Amino acid sequence: MITILRELVQGMLSFFERVGLFVRFSLRLLAILPSGLLRVRPIVEQVYNTGALSLVIIMTCGLFVGMVLGLQGYDLLNQFGSEEYLGTATAISLLRELGPVVTALLFAGRAGTALAAELGLMRATDQIAAMEIMAVDPMRRVVLPRFLGGVIAMPLLVSIFIVVALFGAQLVGVQFFGVDAGSYWSQMRGAVELDDVRQGLTKGFVFGVACSLIAVYEGYNAAPTAEGVGRATTRTVVTSAVVTLILDYIITASML
């Protein structure tokens, strides 16, 4: 009984410690942010790594999410004889929720794990220690460009996801089920406000910051072993997913 209690306390303490370390890490990153923005070259490389390389998976998933929305939406709306609202339903659910959230989950799985594994491996193979010996700040040199690349790439990925999904839903609704193409787009245009787009992009940006930060934190602070790298990548995905969904509720509650 005592041992269980002790372990519980021990676990809570280590959780608080991790949160504290995470906050310190974030503040450190924030402090060197202005100097990092000037070094464009490494940021472009990281936008390529996190953004351009995620493009195929984002577009494929977007297409199928859109097609499912078209299928489900048509099936439901058809019962009320109002299939022409398919465009509205698809666009609003994509802009407000599905676009940013699904993209963030895919981003954590595709780009976040790559970042964490790369940084973890650098830690395990003493590359980070070597930089410190050479008086090169690894935070500035390695961590910051990766973080910024993710932050820049996320909103763009969200937008691409949403637009591809809209065409996916159009494919199912208009081409397969014969919803009128004109009413699909015009009903959508009539109901979607600029605020919906703003909400989607805000979420994309916030999720981008959160997921990139978690990925670089977990990778940078990974235990310098093969097991540690593996654990860091797992943690990246799990923490990113949980944090994304929690943040999603908070942002939605504050913006509605």
Place this chain on the structure above:
Amino acid sequence: MRSTRTIDISTGLFVILGFAAILFMVTQITNREFSLRSDSYRLLASFENVGGLKPGAPVSMAGVAIGRVEDIQYDMNLLKAVVTLRIDGSYNAIPNDSDASILTAGLLGGQYIGLSPGGSDQPYKDGDAVVFVQDAVVLENLISKYLFNSAATKTDEATTPAPTAAQE
């Protein structure tokens, strides 16, 4: 690591694609086809009941959007809802006895303000008040009116035969 050229090309492609997607979202799927010009003017209309009218709702004439509802306030002196309409400056010859009514688009659609032209030869000017207004139709009032009417006709039917019988 691939050559920097490949990286640059695909990054550029990705960023352009991303911005194109944002542009598509902002211009193609939001309702911004009607934007007011700078020389627009205001009209005020006071209603007993605005129903579900919201700021940003369209103001239309013969089905053509000519402006937007800018603001809805409750006036404590008039005890009415004062709606500020912002009309596009290109529609500057609306007769100043035109009436405003709150209408509903479709069966479940949003509410908007419809202006129908009057016969005056003086146009509306900035800050004018619309005199002839028609309130939003409230479904509950409509139902209760219908119920009370049918109840009244029933009592009429019940009471009217009595005097005729007495006359005979």
